[in-house]
Amino acid sequence: MKIKITTFIYILVCFLLTPIPYISQTANNIFSLTLEILLVIWLLSRPVKKQVIYENASIILFMVVSVICTYINVKTGTRTINAIVTGLKYVLIFIITEQISNKTKYQYVANILFTYFSLLAIIGDLCVFFTGGKGIGSNGILNLYLLGSKFTLSYIHMFFLSLFLNQNYFIKDVKIKKRFFWILLLYTLALTRFISCVTGTIGCLVIGIIVFFIGKRDKVCVFLSKPIVFVFIFIGSTFLLVGTNVLLSNKFFYNIFQTYSHTTKLLSGRLDMYYVAINAINRQPIFGYGINSTIVEDVLTWGNAQNGLLKMLLDYGIIGTVFFLAVCFHSFSSSNKSDYRTSYPIMAFIYGMAICSMVEINLSAYFFLGLSLLWNSKIKTDKGLTQYEY
Known part of the structure; x- marks a missing residue:
């Protein structure tokens, strides 16, 4: 059975939703970051309408603010990395969901x-x-x-x-x-x-x-x-x-x-x-x-x-x-x-x-x-x- 590329991409998004409870936060961050890089590459490989970015400005700004608030308190470190990984996860959920919904x-x-x-x-x-x-x-x-x-x-x-x-x-x-x-x-x-x-x-x-x-x-x-x-x-x-x-x-x-x-x-x-x-x-x-x-x-x-x-x-x-x-x-x-x-x-x-x-x-x-x-x-x-x- 042939799986559409959009189905495969959204399955990757699904994998971002549930961290593995038996491994450390650091290991989960590495796993999530790997998936996020793959998803970002997929997004960059196709035209993303400016309207999509505009419509998702609130979640993008929330990510930026969450990273800034964390950096102000702990500077660089695992928590700041966690803020980036977590914030990017939410942004990708919004943008990819809209991209695929618009297409299919x-x-x-x-x-x-x-x-x-x-x-x-x-x-x-x-x-x-x-x-x-x-x-x-x-x-x-x-x-x-x-x-x-x-x-x-x-x-x-x-x-x-x-x-x-x-x-x-x-x-x-x-x-x-x-x-x-x-x-x-x-x-x-x-x-x-x-x-x-x-x-x-x-x-x-x-x-x-x-x-x-x-x-x-x-x-x-x-x-x-x-x-x-x-x-x-x-x-x-x-x-x-x-x-x-x-x-x-x-x-x-x-x-x-x-x-x-x-x-x-x-x-x-x-x-x-x-x-x-x-x-x-x-x-x-x-x-x-x-x-x-x-x-x-x-x-x-x-x-x-x-x-x-x-x-x-x-x-x-x-x-x-x-x-x-x-x-x-x-x-x-x-x-x-x-x-x-x-x-x-x-x-x-x-x-x-x-x-x-x-x-x-x-x-x-x-x-x-x-x-x-x-x-x-x-x-x-x-x-x-x-x-x-x-």
Whole structure:
């Protein structure tokens, strides 16, 4: 069977998404950098329209700012190299996704990703079941399921659920697809509970709720697709948890947080981490401390920011966070120009990840890929491929 060059190239992009958890960060950087060089060579071998560069200016600027913020703090070193590798990864995800979507239609990319994430989900799930949930090895804290920890596996399933609604070759009949979606959702909820990943359970529930309500009312999709609404919910959810006592003083939420804490401390000790992170941000608010800052661990001897927005502020400061929000704003601005039936499954994934980021640092490759797909959902697909009646 002949594989198109565009398929091969996007498979290389897929390999950038999931680092190998059993090797060091340096080894993963070398692997990623090798793939990135190959992808850059491919891009340079063909004409890249100025419009593509212009449309992806926000992610390019975010990469530049993240490298500058890191360099200011640590000068040259492994963290600066990591900032370059990570930033370039996000840029390539955006530009190549748009290049291939322009050439072969968005649906082509969505189908490739559905196949890829299906394989990841199967591999991870087999590891869970054959090891009884114990995984194969650990990273010193969490069990590993070949592809990563319970969080990585949960995010893979969240993306799989959204891509299942986006794909059009495995199951085409809309009614059958929706029925299978609810079955897959129940299965994923059971899986996340089996591996004790409350964050993954919440993320899947968010996706399910959005799919349910959008299936009933178009106005819900129109509202959620507004860039300002996403930014407000993303910042507001963190503010409610960290900046006020609204959630923690509520008996209902307090009992939930305490019930699902893995330690005797509320939210498994996250409040201590939030306190350290906020104090550190206040001391160096503009440029932060550079990518993968360990300041929380340095103070407490364990942990990290445990919140997506705080992590962004801690690593890249206010300036980096503004450019990150610009990327989000830019991606959501396109969803108003696309058929909601094409964009809403990916939008549901992004909202799910955003809610999960209240208590985890998960705004990485999968999240940026979701933003890239949301942006490219504006590109028209072949007639009949995505004109579903939900």
